Amino acid sequence: MSKGWTKSDIGDLSGKVVIVTGANSGLGYETCLALAEKDATVVLAVRNLNKGLDAIDKIKVHYPNANLHAMSLDLNDLASVKRFVESFKSKFNSLSILINNAGIMAPPFQQTKDGFESQVGVNYLGHFALTGHLLDYLKKTPNSRVVSLGSLAAHKIKPEFHNFKGTKKYKALKYYGQSKLACMLFAKELQYRFRQHQIDSKSVACHPGISQTNLFAKGSRKLTRKLTRTSLKLIGQEAETGAYPILYAATEARVRGGEYIGPDGRGGSKGDPIELDIIDELYNEHVACNLWKLSETLTGVTYNFK
Numbered sequence: 621m622s623k624g625w626t627k628s629d630i631g632d633l634s635g636k637v638v639i640v641t642g643a644n645s646g647l648g649y650e651t652c653l654a655l656a657e658k659d660a661t662v663v664l665a666v667r668n669l670n671k672g673l674d675a676i677d678k679i680k681v682h683y684p685n686a687n688l689h690a691m692s693l694d695l696n697d698l699a700s701v702k703r704f705v706e707s708f709k710s711k712f713n714s715l716s717i718l719i720n721n722a723g724i725m726a727p728p729f730q731q732t733k734d735g736f737e738s739q740v741g742v743n744y745l746g747h748f749a750l751t752g753h754l755l756d757y758l759k760k761t762p763n764s765r766v767v768s769l770g771s772l773a774a775h776k777i778k779p780e781f782h783n784f785k786g787t788k789k790y791k792a793l794k795y796y797g798q799s800k801l802a803c804m805l806f807a808k809e810l811q812y813r814f815r816q817h818q819i820d821s822k823s824v825a826c827h828p829g830i831s832q833t834n835l836f837a838k839g840s841r842k843l844t845r846k847l848t849r850t851s852l853k854l855i856g857q858e859a860e861t862g863a864y865p866i867l868y869a870a871t872e873a874r875v876r877g878g879e880y881i882g883p884d885g886r887g888g889s890k891g892d893p894i895e896l897d898i899i900d901e902l903y904n905e906h907v908a909c910n911l912w913k914l915s916e917t918l919t920g921v922t923y924n925f926k
């Protein structure tokens with residue numbers, strides 16, 4: 621398929637508007653850097669505007685003419701998601717690629733403004749609402765794409781989507797895995813619904829293996845102790861190459877929709893981006909459909925495919 625695929629395989633992206641959530645650091649930042657190199661118009665959707673502006677300054681050191689815009693988006697708050705979309709639509713007329721990248725891992729127990737366990741709320745439900753609000757733009761932009769971030773942490777677990785508030789017996793890593801599994805099932809289900817309604821948009825999932833980013837440092841202290849920067853270096857990869865599965869999912873012409881892209885080496889922790897079968901083992905139509913219904917109810921965002 622794609623042996624040795626790198627960001628230099630990305631074609632010209634001029635004229636394409638791309639939103640990257642969590643764009644100011646880690647994989648999101650590296651994704652924006654690579655997209656800027658290919659002349660995409662990139663909207664850095666960030667919860668802290670100053671961090672977004674700093675990221676733009678850093679990218680402009682490499683690509684001074686890059687077309688970059690920082691906009692506020694707090695996935696912890698569905699009202700902020702709505703405001704972001706209103707503001708985006710007032711500035712742009714199309715959306716070629718939506719990269720639902722932002723995420724948190726294993727924080728102490730907390731709930732989002734709308735009362736969801738924070739990882740489920742930020743990693744999954746916030747992106748579900750964001751994508752739903754942007755569906756009209758995705759539909760009207762030819763060949764648009766939605767990219768969702770999964771994780772190795774979701775590969776060996778069973779769906780348990782009955783308590784998104786997380787109040788009883790909170791286990792931080794368990795909720796992280798569930799939130800990422802939800803993102804992966806959402807990606808598959810969205811592709812199914814695009815096809816069913818003959819919409820030419822594509823939905824693709826991906827995971828970055830284990831990448832050296834801030835994700836681990838911000839999580840619970842127990843986890844941070846386990847995965848120090850040194851051990852991350854040994855088992856994982858740099859953020860730049862960790863972003864390749866995202867970039868592949870977002871831009872590669874061979875993508876048909878419904879794939880899951882991840883690294884090919886060392887138990888999936890690092891390597892070149894390839895298509896992985898595991899998503900088909902994890903996907904269950906009934907579970908994904910129920911998750912969709914639940915997500916529409918919880919977020920109040922109904923997808924209109926017609």
Ligand SMILES: NC(=O)c1ccc[n+]([C@@H]2O[C@H](COP(=O)([O-])OP(=O)(O)OC[C@H]3O[C@@H](n4cnc5c(N)ncnc54)[C@H](OP(=O)(O)O)[C@@H]3O)[C@@H](O)[C@H]2O)c1
Nearest residue numbers: 642646647667694695696721722723771830831833834835
């Ligand atoms: N690194 C890995 O090994 C790994 C493995 C599997 C999956 N992933 C996934 O990759 C994605 C990117 O993570 P990363 O590794 O690049 O970690 P990161 O460096 O910590 O980046 C996470 C980004 O998400 C943003 N974010 C957090 N909460 C947010 C909120 N409420 N609203 C909007 N943005 C928010 C962060 O903003 P602030 O800077 O303001 O906090 C940051 O920009 C995540 O979805 C993660 O689950 C990563």
